[in-house]
Amino acid sequence: MHRPAQRDHRDQHDQGERQPGRRNSRLGRLLVCAAAVPAVLVVAGCSSSDSGAASSGDAKQQTSTAKPSQSASAKAVQPAAYSTLPAACATLSGKTLGDLVPKGVKSGKEGATDDIATRASCSWSSLQNNGVKGSQFRWLNVSMLRFESEAMRGTGDKLAKDYYTRQVQDARSVDGAKNTKPKQLTGVGDEATEVRYDLKKKEGAFKQQTVVARVENVVLTLDYNGAGLAGEKSPSADDLMKAAEKAAKEAVSAVTAANRDGGASPSKPAAASPSKSASASNKS
Secondary structure (H helix, E strand, C coil), rough: CCCHHHHHHHHHHHHHHHCCCHHHHHHHHHHHHHHHHHHHHHHHHHHHHHHHHHHHHHHHHHHHHHHHHHHHHHHCCCCCCCCCCCCCCCCCHHHHHHHHHCCCCCCCCCCCCCCCCCCEEEEEEEEECCCHHEEEEEEEEEEEEECEEEEECCCHHHHHHHHHHHHHHHHHCCCCEEEEEEEEEECCCCCEEEEEEEECCCCCEEEEEEEEEEEECCCEEEEEEEEECCCCCCCCHHHHHHHHHHHHHHHHHHHHHHHHHCCCCCCCCCCCCCCCCCCCEEEC
């Protein structure tokens, strides 16, 4: 294709040489067209300028239209209802602890935390030796997690609801759990669920009771388990659950009391929302 194109160009040149009249006529037409070019450029320039002005106006209009949505996204969310947590090891009374962990009232161990106004936990354990009959073991843990309202994530109440749902699901899907029985509870915070199951370990057969409760923007998880060791009979799951429910109500009341009329706060409210549980529950 390249060679034929050159040949055509050369043939046209030769024809021009042989026909001077036609060449002069063609030159005249070229001069007329060249004279018309500036006018075309002026028109094109005006058209381009108008288009730019319109684009600028459209951009301003789009910016103006976008402002309301930006303002809406930056709008502050409703503040969380509760701003603090009670001291974890003080959520339950001495009488309640005496019922749940008879030999471990003074065994309370506070969980590690970087902000006790946002996350807190405490655990107790009890081993009651019954001589040749064996012994009764009990373990109790209360953990609390408080959520702040955040513009990007939502209100503290919503975040707490989401976490509450996940906690219940976790309690229902423990590895090795047998005879799992979840049940909705009433009268324990804004919403609550109990989950019971059996868990066999090398030490013995454990009866596990978990109560997950939400009150406003705080989620409370109470774990309570018991086992008969060294020949002692296993405790009644019904009795353990009844005790766990009572303790959960008391712990929820402690959360409410800590925030009533700016109640006794262990520390100032945290600015950030937590993203994980107050402490890992090392169930025995």
